[in-house]
Amino acid sequence: MQRKIYLKKLDVSDALEKYKAELQQRGFFFDESEIIQTRKSARRVLAEAVYAKRNVPAYNSAAMDGIAVRSVDTAGASKVRPKILQKNQFEFINTGNPMKIPFDSVIMIENVHVIDEDHVQIFESIPPFHNVRLIGEDVCEQDMIFTRYHRLRPYDVALLLAAGVFEVKVLKKMKAIVIPTGGEVVQPEDEIDVGAIPETNSVMIKAYLEELDVDVNVNDVVPDSLDLISETILKAVESYDLIFLNAGSSAGSFDYSYHALEQLGKVVVHGLNVRPGKPTILGIIRNKPVICLPGYPGSCYVILENIVKPLINEKYRIITEKNLFLEASSLRRVVSSISEDEFIRVSLAKIKDRYVFVPLKRGAASMDALSKMSGTVVVQKGVELLDEGDKVTVGLNRSLEEIDKNILFVGSHDPLISIIADLLKQKDFSLNMSIVNAGSMGAVAAVAKNCAHIGGIHLFDPVSGEYNVPYLKRYLPQYILMKFVKRNQGLIVQKGNPKKIENLFDLTRKDIRFVNRQRAAGTRILLDYHLSKLGIDPSQINGYEDEEFTHINLALKIKKGMADVGLGIAFAAKIMDLDFIPLIWEDYDLLVLEEFFNDDRFQIIMDLILSKNFCNSDLIYQGYDLSSVGKIIRGENCDQISGNNNQ
């Protein structure tokens, strides 16, 4: 099968307009309605104007507690010249009680002097319907209550029922089908053999569409066959209003979908000028929209948000709300393509009364970045660079309340940080901690630039033999360091140590493949120091240039036989069930932004780190030493260091 190159790629907004125009021509946006019970109409959109069928309220009632009277009987009464009403001329009445004939007005009880059960004295002359809640006062029979296309909220439904409208004509609920395609695609619950792709997109698409009030079915996976795909599409257009193909992530199934659409109907848009999201096809078959969503989840989400949602809202006559946005500065430099719009997922936090963001993994395939994002930055085509510190507009994917309380942790990777984030939630569910792995030097830089609340560092200084403080003295005019844990660094090797690795000298053996940590990682600095001390030339190490960003990813590479050995923490070896050759105890400490040190949120973190619950936790097994936890070291003007124990 021939691979299709993209038709002229369109920008997202142009593509949407073009597609909408073609669908409009084919009658897709004509109203389709159904009549449903008003009781079940919450969230539905009216297909026609609704008129009241009875009055609200349905009869006259007292608006006050008091006496019901005939207004004519009150004529002439005043404070100076009170009037006495007798039995049959009045009746005691409570708020909400119906007015009985011949009474037409109410005098407040406070303004009545009760003589006895049959006689009252009044001090005012009142007009008809005084203090009376009138029939039809709220809504009159025949009033237009709602125009067409009004989306019914809970109180609207109550009003309709009060006004005697028991059935309403609403826009029909759309039915969609999601058709996963691709020979390599398997159910996520299955074992994922090499080459297989778990089919998770349909779950995401279904949940996403359901939030937009579309009913969704998911088809079985259709293998890479033009005939089978075509057949499935033809069947789908008979029963569904919206058809979504999802093309695995291989080029093959995407091509089959393209050919099927081309043969069965019209391809309106093929390929978008956007990253991620490029491999998108917008087609029409028998007047139904058939959309081929990209296989990578990051791409798929961009198209759901920017093409599918506006389309569905248009059909439902709902105005698409823009995301909230704010101005924020980037922690990192981002180079983007000049020819495409790029949607960059970011994690946002408020630091020192300004917002900062960290760009997350940019790969379209990353599901982790989607789940971690609290905002989106669009780097327009024509713009190549988003520089560190640049202030740009960020659209919010979480509420401002969440973002304002988010704590940004930047630093060296340690699994204990995730555990702290979880315990923080337990303590106060409104507190969230975003964890960015950027290495120890990344942490120092982020805190120095007010771009992180907390940094996690383990920086060995070869001159003094000390950890962390010498670096802070060098790079920061002042700092607050909270001692956290000592942790065991060593060589992580295969279970049983089959290659009999004993120390760093073994790394240069020809039969050994090493895996390294990235530059600026504390562990890398440690390695380089010890190599140099032992006179080992890094170029002799097979795999020295193979870098991983976390201890766990490094251990995984060893676990999977992609490497034999790496330098890392005991904890990583333990959870991956690998062997560990201890080399050094190092200090992993928390660098705290000055402002954040006095923040209530930091006090909560301190409290939970110092709690018995944490220090004696099962989680703190071999590999960690918490004897110095909580000690605060303050440094100022690069010279003075005053230690005090805050425990």
Place this chain on the structure above:
Amino acid sequence: MQRKIYLKKLDVSDALEKYKAELQQRGFFFDESEIIQTRKSARRVLAEAVYAKRNVPAYNSAAMDGIAVRSVDTAGASKVRPKILQKNQFEFINTGNPMKIPFDSVIMIENVHVIDEDHVQIFESIPPFHNVRLIGEDVCEQDMIFTRYHRLRPYDVALLLAAGVFEVKVLKKMKAIVIPTGGEVVQPEDEIDVGAIPETNSVMIKAYLEELDVDVNVNDVVPDSLDLISETILKAVESYDLIFLNAGSSAGSFDYSYHALEQLGKVVVHGLNVRPGKPTILGIIRNKPVICLPGYPGSCYVILENIVKPLINEKYRIITEKNLFLEASSLRRVVSSISEDEFIRVSLAKIKDRYVFVPLKRGAASMDALSKMSGTVVVQKGVELLDEGDKVTVGLNRSLEEIDKNILFVGSHDPLISIIADLLKQKDFSLNMSIVNAGSMGAVAAVAKNCAHIGGIHLFDPVSGEYNVPYLKRYLPQYILMKFVKRNQGLIVQKGNPKKIENLFDLTRKDIRFVNRQRAAGTRILLDYHLSKLGIDPSQINGYEDEEFTHINLALKIKKGMADVGLGIAFAAKIMDLDFIPLIWEDYDLLVLEEFFNDDRFQIIMDLILSKNFCNSDLIYQGYDLSSVGKIIRGENCDQISGNNNQ
């Protein structure tokens, strides 16, 4: 039964805090969880941290189209000194395809010179895992993917499945019961006899709670009996997490609820310092929250928003988002109680780059005001007056997109305006027209103060005998008037005219009860003019002081026998099936704010008013004359009038 006076009334926020503290003590906020299928977990909140059970991706794959190679085989290759790889040293590979042993790296196809099927030339030396999407790159087995209390979104569910997590422990979905009480309460589908109250609140409460992810059952209405109410509550606390009583709107059932709560458990809060919403009871029975919601829908809604929602979100560990807000100026003066917070429902629009709002009906009973509101102003206790023009903070109940496009019509009432609002929706569903009935003089004032886009006026000038223009010359430095309809004003009387009313002189008859329009209404001005011309003394008219705000409400009063006659338009008599004695043809025209005249939205209104569809519509039957529709009259500096026909 003794009526209970309120315990010390609390402010809403204090009441919520007190109630939460009492519930906390009784364990209400302890986590309750259940294990569900991940596939069905969208919108649910995790009860514990979740760790990946497998790697994402599950194996190494090509990140580029190209050739798979062993990195060691590329050593030494460069642009200057290319290297040739032979069969078995390379394999063509597409993006996403798994890496096969022994290959560990990919060279992009663009950087490869293909000699023949078995030979390629390469120009670079690459490290291991170059252009390879690594196993665990996105998420590593054992990584903490989410902390507890994370609310799962569509892409989170996909990530969990990809990471091999097929079941999740989530916070249990709460079950609530709504128990309507009150002897006078009937199903809304029933005939509403005098004294009966349609039970619409439970529908509103149910729909509201369902939006917050609570399962809701509605109990049958419980009559006013302490025993029956107590029995129902006791049964409810056994099976439900949240119990809501709804007390009709009479004082009686509210009192029964109070006594029941007091006897069965604890009343924590009785009465709130807020309007509407005062008659609220927050109780606890057998550690379950039992809340008595006020009977008036306006009150009920304030308590749902400000007490119930934060409580449910707290239990679900969801941060309650604040409404968006903006600064806006009031069209009208509002006098509020100094001792209570008052929640005023308002209709918002953007006029001349600032926001204005119109306070809606303030009665707690008004369902219409709830349905029309686009924002809420809170007048704090201690503040007595919100003056016309005062700029205050308005919380939004609709999206900013909707508010920005809202068209504010202020003026004399005519049912055609509602029809225009509906046709406007048909033309462009993003356009909404808010209609405020404020009489013709109210319209002139609103447009003069830039507080309305369009005013609807019919103002007769006794001196010139002309309509509208003389008033505009008097009150506005410049204006744009669009001629709309001539309409027939006359006497609306009972069907068959049983009292044989013929003209205005009959209004002074002793056997006749008149209903009037409010001061400043064009119809009132017209009446007063003709009365004075005929030498009729208004004080001789029985009911002259009985005022209604719309033609339809006036006609309804006649329909229901509360009056015999009123001055109004033929249309109102027609739809109420009453008789009509024509008196005068009057001009009902549209006063257009200068800026709005050049707005696209006004062009749409013009187009639809001038369309054959509208002019020939069945809706325009007797009573309206559209011969001058669309003619534009511009006036400037109170002197010049230039007429031009825009048709």
